[in-house]
Amino acid sequence: MTIQAYFDSIKAKTGLGPEDFHRLAAERGLLGPDVKTADIVAWLKADYGLGSGHAMALVSALGQVPGQRLSVNDKVDAQFTGARAHWRGTYDALLAHARQFGEVNLAPTNTYISLRKGGGKFAIVQVTASRLDLGLKLPGVPGTEALEASGSWNSMVTHRLRLADPADLTAEVFDWLRRAYETAA
Numbered sequence: 001m002t003i004q005a006y007f008d009s010i011k012a013k014t015g016l017g018p019e020d021f022h023r024l025a026a027e028r029g030l031l032g033p034d035v036k037t038a039d040i041v042a043w044l045k046a047d048y049g050l051g052s053g054h055a056m057a058l059v060s061a062l063g064q065v066p067g068q069r070l071s072v073n074d075k076v077d078a079q080f081t082g083a084r085a086h087w088r089g090t091y092d093a094l095l096a097h098a099r100q101f102g103e104v105n106l107a108p109t110n111t112y113i114s115l116r117k118g119g120g121k122f123a124i125v126q127v128t129a130s131r132l133d134l135g136l137k138l139p140g141v142p143g144t145e146a147l148e149a150s151g152s153w154n155s156m157v158t159h160r161l162r163l164a165d166p167a168d169l170t171a172e173v174f175d176w177l178r179r180a181y182e183t184a185a
Contacts, residue, residue, distance in 0.1 A: 009054060010048075010050065010057070021044075030043060037056075078108075083129035087127045090166040094177070102181070131162055134163060135159065137157050138158050138176065148161075
């Protein structure tokens with residue numbers, strides 16, 4: 001269901017749109033960085049009979065999803081804090097190489113960074129303290145020992161590379177990255 005479909009359904013049920021809920025939330029003191037998402041969801045369920053999905057659509061429209069107000073750069077920076085900080089140089093090298101192929105847009109979440117060509121995702125990067133995982137969209141490409149099937153790790157990509165050392169960012173990895181970029185829409 002699209003966000004607009006949620007809003008249409010909410011409007012049909014309550015007669016109210018996102019702007020109305022924004023006003024009502026402000027009146028109740030339910031806007032701001034210290035407000036918990038659960039408090040807004042509880043209010044929307046109790047007072048308007050909305051389900052969790054519809055309530056979360058409104059939470060997003062209210063600008064109350066944690067991290068939502070951060071810029072793309074801030075969201076990327078947040079991926080490389082603490083014990084994961086040593087992976088920043090590897091990520092930067094990977095991104096610089098990908099940008100040699102053409103335009104690359106970033107779509108970071110709280111847990112990984114999507115690399116996009118136009119509207120199509122061709123790779124994701126997820127870091128832990130011990131590893132940088134590079135997920136690639138390479139449909140029809142058989143896996144290898146290093147280029148394993150993504151399996152249940154992330155369904156948005158077909159393959160996964162587990163880089164345990166910055167030196168694992170090799171010419172072969174860059175070649176797979178290029179292939180994923182070229183097949184993206």
